[in-house]
Amino acid sequence: MTTLSDRELNLHPEDYSLLTDLYQLTMTACYAGEQIAQKTASFELFVRSLPNGFNYLIVMGLSQVLEYLTNFQFTDHQISTLKNTGIFDHADEQFWQLLKTGSFAGNVWAVPEGTAIFAHEPILRIEAPLWQAQIIETYLLNTINYQTLIATRAARIRDIAGEKATILEFGTRRAFSPQASLWAARAALAAGLNATSNVLAAIQLGEKPSGTMAHALVMALSALEGSEEQAFMAFHKYFPGAPLLIDTYDTIAAAEKLAVQVNCGNLQLSGVRLDSGDLVTLSQKVRSLLPNISIFASGDLDEWEIQRLIQQQAAIDSYGIGTKLVTGTPVNGVYKLVDIDGIPVMKESIGKFNYPGKKQIFRHFQADKFVFDTLGLTTDNYPDAQPLLKLMMENGKPLQTIESLAVIRERTRISVNSLPVQMRTLENPLPAKVEISPTLEKLTTETRRNIKK
Structure with missing residues (x-):
């Protein structure tokens, strides 16, 4: 029988679950031992700052994310291989049961591929049991970061x-x-x-x-x-x-x-x-x-x-x-917990701040031209704006078929052309205007106060 170590170092769909950083698995083992692995968690993937010289990003990679999540599972052989490492000798039995019976069962909210976004705006949000949302971080960042970089450069060249x-x-x-x-x-x-x-x-x-x-x-x-x-x-x-x-x-x-x-x-x-x-x-x-x-x-x-x-x-x-x-300057997307069991959370490390709570991007247009974005909470209401994050997967089931390249290419063209020329120039581009909603400002203040307590 072919073992994992016998294979060439290539990626196979059945190996998706193991394509993760070790700490995702060790944290999951801790969650299982502390009986919180099934708590509902929300993680958002975003960039804190754009690559040098870039004034927008073109979102790409969602199709591969949905395929990955649809195929996410651990086989008996993979679990046996993990056990043989000796790293998890003190892990609770519940950890192994999670891996054995678990497949992705959460929701995915995401900005459609080919859409222009800016710093601190969530490209996607995962709402799932904590252990599942944690383990998938590495693969999501890998595909979203790289494909978004390529798509952005290609859009700028075009x-x-x-x-x-x-x-x-x-x-x-x-x-x-x-x-x-x-x-x-x-x-x-x-x-x-x-x-x-x-x-x-x-x-x-x-x-x-x-x-x-x-x-x-x-x-x-x-x-x-x-x-x-x-x-x-x-x-x-x-x-x-x-x-x-x-x-x-x-x-x-x-x-x-x-x-x-x-x-x-x-x-x-x-x-x-x-x-x-x-x-x-x-x-x-x-x-x-x-x-x-x-x-x-x-x-x-x-x-x-x-x-x-x-x-x-x-x-x-x-x-x-x-x-x-x-190649070139990477898109440094990050994936951060924003809500656990209904409790908003945030990170305040120097230079690594992120807003708490589940968020939505509200895009404001005038005559089909971008004017500004409002970064707010999902509970905010801006009837004259276009919400960008759409529900792409519910309870682990994709809600739509994979879009064709032609559809995504046209969305890219429309999205880039909607930006003012001053935002698209290579020399000293005008930064995008992104406002923070009053409710998100308030939640940030309250969450910061709770952290200090």
Whole structure:
């Protein structure tokens, strides 16, 4: 029989419950021993501050959270493996019974994927038995934090490049793991990018993968068959019209030779790709030689570089985004207890404050444009505002089918476009206005007073 230790270090759905930090399990054992494991707890996932240079976040990862919660359970083999560690030798028997019989039975309130949110606003809230809400923290933060980072960067890139530009996700080889590459591709497509080069991700998502070629093909065929031009013709024999990578040797010389073939009708060409050098100057020269051919740029691009290229009038139609999309400053989401058994709680550590109680985000619009948010309690009522958190799972059962990428992509587009231009600029953006409701202010004061007592 295959054991956990015999497997490759890959994630399988049946292992979801063990993908957690040890202290989630040791705290659960303590809860069980103290007879409070089944108390109803509410945890909220949010960020205290946005990553440097960001003025909003695009929520992403909820689909994977709901899948995880639906499959959450401990097998007999997993429980035996935990026992064999010796860590839980003093745990109460009730702890093992919880693991053996428990599956997620709580409620999930969440902001729909593709929605813009700001600091201190809950992305989701879990209302469940304390032990369940505790154990799932690690997986929720892992998927929400990473996919939200990718989605936000993708949305910013799309906003800068414009709706007409074709933008491809090229980050698989730079993502932090094979699993991360799949999540990155999904988040990027859901936030507005056109396609991914990740074949597995595209197929699993029902999309068509997209890409060009690498320098290795040009170098190999040039060396073996005589010239760069012959390499291009060989590639087109099997992929007619495909974009060609023209900066392996001399970009302009390659463009000149292609122009001759295109102009005399020997070559049908859809585009060329530039991956290095002065992209502004090179793209302009290539455009003069190949005026009707799409020019695709790649090479450590991000929203700042794309903005520079546009401002300097580079002749670029499409972009490939890799390293700087799937890496970079993390989204530092946190998951904090806000209510236990009906008692509001809060954390007041220096620099790590969070508001108590179960909360809702009320978004105020004027002519479909964002004006401000009110962060309030679920009991607040703002009839002219749109509440953002929706009930996504009730008593452990999802309430809706998984949304398509097209639906999430359109929500992202609408959400970003609803923000004022001053909030979307890369330089000195205007911060979002988020007000705290009077009832939340009052509850915070009362909870702080109770803590001091």
